Amino acid sequence: MxxxxxxxxxxxxxxxxxxxxxxxxxxxxxxxxxxxxxxxxxxxxxxxxxxxxTPTLAYNNNKCIGIDECGYCLKVCPVSAIERNEEDNKIKISWQVCDNCLKCSEVCPSNALTPYxxxxxxxxxxxxxxxxxxxxxxxxxxxxxxxxxxxxxxxxxxxxxxxxxxxxxxxxxxxxxxxxxxxxxxxxxxxxxxxxxxxxxxxxxxxxxxxxxxxxxxxxxxxxxxxxxxxxxxxxxxxxxxxxxxxxxxxxxxxxxxxxxxxxxxxxxxxxxxxxxxxxxxxxxxxxxxxxxxxxxxxxxxxxxxxxxxxxxxx
Ligand code: SF4
Ligand code: SF4
The missing domain is CATH 3.20.20.70 (Aldolase class I)
Structure with missing residues (x-):
């Protein structure tokens, strides 16, 4: 969106x-x-x-349940701004690449990704x-x-x-x-x-x-x-x-x-x-x-x- x-x-x-x-x-x-x-x-x-x-994407790492358990956001990001964080198997966002489309926030089940x-x-x-x-x-x-x-x-x-x-x-x-x-x-x-x-x-x-x-x-x-x-x-x-x-x-x-x-x-x-x-x-x-x-x-x-x-x- x-x-x-x-x-x-x-x-x-x-x-x-x-x-x-x-x-x-x-x-x-x-x-x-x-x-x-x-x-x-x-x-x-x-x-x-x-x-x-306009609404702004926010990512709270503490709320992410993990890529192996979920990973929905990776699949929907149209510009590949989301990748695995090898340190904790959660996600990390390339903020320079993200165009703030907010698609990831719509599929995130734990509200780790939300719009302000x-x-x-x-x-x-x-x-x-x-x-x-x-x-x-x-x-x-x-x-x-x-x-x-x-x-x-x-x-x-x-x-x-x-x-x-x-x-x-x-x-x-x-x-x-x-x-x-x-x-x-x-x-x-x-x-x-x-x-x-x-x-x-x-x-x-x-x-x-x-x-x-x-x-x-x-x-x-x-x-x-x-x-x-x-x-x-x-x-x-x-x-x-x-x-x-x-x-x-x-x-x-x-x-x-x-x-x-x-x-x-x-x-x-x-x-x-x-x-x-x-x-x-x-x-x-x-x-x-x-x-x-x-x-x-x-x-x-x-x-x-x-x-x-x-x-x-x-x-
Ligand atoms: S807001 Fe859009 S571009 Fe940015 S990380 Fe989420 S899906 Fe990717
Ligand atoms: S959709 Fe949300 S909970 Fe699932 S991997 Fe992405 S940030 Fe984590």
Whole structure:
């Protein structure tokens, strides 16, 4: 099955996860809809399965029951990207050869081969979200669009938010802000809360670690604060060792957002929970074994508490 690409993007989109009962991504208890596709390549990304728009093959060696016992995937691969791994008699994939047709995942009996992501309709997604509505009314929660970068599927994201609003569901988005102003302005009309990543102020460093410069991100944020003063904006910075973990990095961000309308600020600690997914997709995790120093994180939290209104979810 080659990924479907000729569909109505106002009715369907690629989703790689719907996470229920989240308390970290917006007010109250929320349902997080993770959309595929992202224009950034942050070195520390914990959702690498989101990068590509269409479903992506993943192979978990621990789940393979062995070539002699099974071997179905070898027989269906049209480009001979799968071969025997002589070390454990399971399979190994030549990722350079694989064209991501996903045929192997359809015959794998143990889900060792699976696609990250699937095509869903607006109705399917919002029905799944609305099933949690009893939690929203008690906690002022709702839906949060995340990713990837939700703006990468602009039409789909817009229709999801419209449908959520039609059903009186509180709405939020988690975004890198890396989109054009017209897109952001359009979605803001259907949003109650925006969780907005500001990773660092230095554009050269931003480009080196994420693949894109940040002028658009910062310009969009300022415009949004002026045009939509009533929307709650929660700026978030993931603290990444060797990238933005100095006092100077955070003070620059505080100076940028200080005085803008309806803005809160959160720091998030770097973690490596996404590392196995790189391996499943045959990709290298470039951060290696880097760890965030707890004391440094605490110092930055104190710095923000002293200099800015801080929504503290860490202590
Ligand atoms: S997804 Fe890749 S490994 Fe699997 S059948 Fe298609 S080409 Fe072969
Ligand atoms: S189809 Fe799945 S279980 Fe069977 S050999 Fe291939 S990866 Fe292993």
């Amino acid at each position: 080659n990924p479907v690409t000729n569909f109505d993007t106002k009715k369907y989109g690629y989703v790689f996860n719907i996470q229920h009962y989240s308390v970290h991504d917006g007010p109250g208890i929320r349902t997080i809809v993770f959309l595929k596709g992202c224009p950034l390549r942050c070195q520390w990304c914990s959702n690498p399965e989101s990068h590509q728009l 992501g699937k095509l869903m309709s607006v109705k399917e997604v919002i029905d799944a979200v609305e099933a949690d509505s009893v939690f929203y009314s008690r906690s002022e929660g709702g839906i949060t669009l995340s990713g990837g970068e939700p703006f990468f599927q602009m039409n789909f994201a817009l229709e999801l938010l419209k449908e959520a609003k039609k059903r009186r569901i509180n709405t939020a988005i988690e975004t890198t802000g890396y989109t054009n102003w017209t897109n952001l302005e359009t979605l803001c009309q259907y949003l109650d809360t925006i969780l907005y990543d500001i990773k660092c102020i230095d554009s050269g460093k931003h480009k080196k670690f994420t693949g894109v410069s940040n002028e658009k991100v910062l310009d969009n944020f300022k415009k949004m604060c002026e045009a939509f003063p009533n929307i709650v904006k929660i700026v978030r910075t993931a603290i990444v060792p060797g990238f933005n973990d100095t006092n100077e990095d955070i003070i620059e961000i505080i100076n940028f957002i200080d005085g803008l309308a309806n803005v809160q600020y959160e720091l998030l600690p770097y973690h490596r929970l996404g590392q196995p997914k790189y391996e499943y997709m045959g990709r290298k995790y470039v951060m290696g074994n880097v760890k965030l120093d707890d004391n440094k994180m605490q110092t930055l939290i104190t710095l923000v508490k002293n200099q800015f209104f801080f929504t503290d979810k860490l202590s």
